[in-house]
Amino acid sequence: MNGTVSSEIPIVASATGVTEVGNDRVKLLLVDDDRDNLLALQAVLEPLKQELMLASSGLDALRLCLDHDFAAILLDVRMPDMDGFETAELIRTRKRSRHTPILFLTGYRSDEQLFRGYDLGAVDFLFKPIVPEILQSKVAVFVELRHSEQLMRRQAENVARAEQKFRAVLEAAPDAMVITDQDGTIHLANSRTDLLFGYPREQLIGLNITSLIPDWTPPDHGSTDLPAAPAETRLTATGRNSTIFPVEITRSPSENDDGLLIITAIRDATEQVQSEERVRRINLELERRVAERTADLTRSNEALRQFAWAASHDLQEPTRMVLTYAQWVAKTAGSKLDEQELEMLNCVRENGSRLQTLLGALRQYIYISESGDEQWKTVDCGSAVHTAMSNLEGMIADSGATILFDGLPSIDSIEILIVQLFQNLISNAIKYRSAEPPRVRISAEARDDGWQFSVEDNGVGIEPEYLQYIFGVFKRLHGRQYSGTGIGLAICKSAVDRLGGSIWVESRPGHGSIFRFALPENGRK
């Protein structure tokens, strides 16, 4: 045959059957000028289930070698125009087929031929007549070889792709990423690292990470299989031109074939530190202003307290003088005064007396808000009511009041305040009595967080619109027919506040009032 591919010869034999999973079919080139031989070879190699390509001349073979990679070439030595050796020589000159294994098929043994063949890179000689089993097994070796080669190439490609992917991830990361060994020697860094530290990449590789972050240490070992988010650490970094800036780093160990590698993500924390500093300054300023305001308030509170104290005390002396001397005048000159003059003198005495009562109540009010913590102890509320009643002995007797109480608890409190509370509430109930003889009922109920006391009377009651005023100082709702100082309920409020509780009133005009106060279990702070 003459070197052209005739149409009757299928150049590509379609190999049928199932290929082995994971192995691509490899290509085998069969070259013989004798068509029968070619068909015979094809028949023998068909069971290998690889892709067989047939060429009927050296030229055809060369042409096919340009376009295909063959696992092996079976080459007939004796062919017209271009014999097998010539063909082999030309195949070897081509880059693509330089290393393709060539098996020569020859009709007779000759040492000269063998030397020439091996010299041209032949891997084997097969002598005609071909023994199918031998041919098959020899070719199978090359198929196997090619398969292994393919596998290795694929693996190498995978590794390269993985590395490429890894580098892409590294580059896409928003932070500077530095991969080091445990000693800190840099193996890999992304472009953000160049930007952050100002070193060209090639200078970074091989550098120790501690020249970037002096306090860098490898993370604690033993957690390599934990993908949990690693903790952030705030450190100081040094840039190329000795700039110093804060960074936040996370380190994660990664075990691979080369040993333990450490991936350090580095984020410039300058802005964060600045904003933290701003927040800190704002907070400080706020605290300073609050402290200033508090000091102002404390000062003015203290001034007010001192004023109230001084007023109640300094007014007391002149009041006493007015009272005493009005009495003295009445005593020594009373008989010389006419009725109108005596009335005027009485007016002085009555008002002096009233002023004295007010000052006394004011002192009490101040005293309550100043009572110290050392006075906390167990207080028997029943005996506190007894004390209050004996302080109000005259008032109770004069009004014919009935005071009923039962089952009052013992609580942790300040005794004098509890006495004041009951005393002022009882005296309030008696002062603002109706036409009936006053009746006061005192009771207590346990609550989740302490006790609620009730002081119920049958007095005149309070108009709803006045309810909000009654606990203020000097808020008297009634005229002179009632003898209140206007401080009694303010004292109650102050005492309850001091004990950490609350006080309120429920009332309907003509139906009496119920004063209630709640004291917490642990009012002591």
Add this chain to the structure above:
Amino acid sequence: MNTGTFQILLIEDNPGDVRLVEECLRSRGIKYQLTRCETIDAAIRIVNSYGANGAQVPDLMLLDYNVPRGDACAVLEAATNNPALTRTRKAVITSSIAPKDQQDALRSGADAFIYKPADLDTFLREVGESIAQLLEQPDPRS
């Protein structure tokens, strides 16, 4: 027991109270000679001068706790520290009911703490009684 004229040092800035104290003495028929001063400074000067200038040492020192310009306790301490005043009875007279004032006065050497009532008769009775007691109380060392 002294039956003659009592020397009384009264430290009191309020003339109304001076008159009341004098009325207490007069109404009980007690003969007295009154030395009066109105400030703490003056009181301390007088107290320190006893024993040095030959002036008659008081039998009773009555000190208003709220006399202006200074701490009343300083007068009590000066009196306690002056050996010439060993026999002098020292009383604080006040309208203050604060327990702390009373404690401070007693700690500073006061023999009594006399409260000034607002009622005239009560004042004359109670303050008069206290003064009489202090004057007639025999000295434990005599």
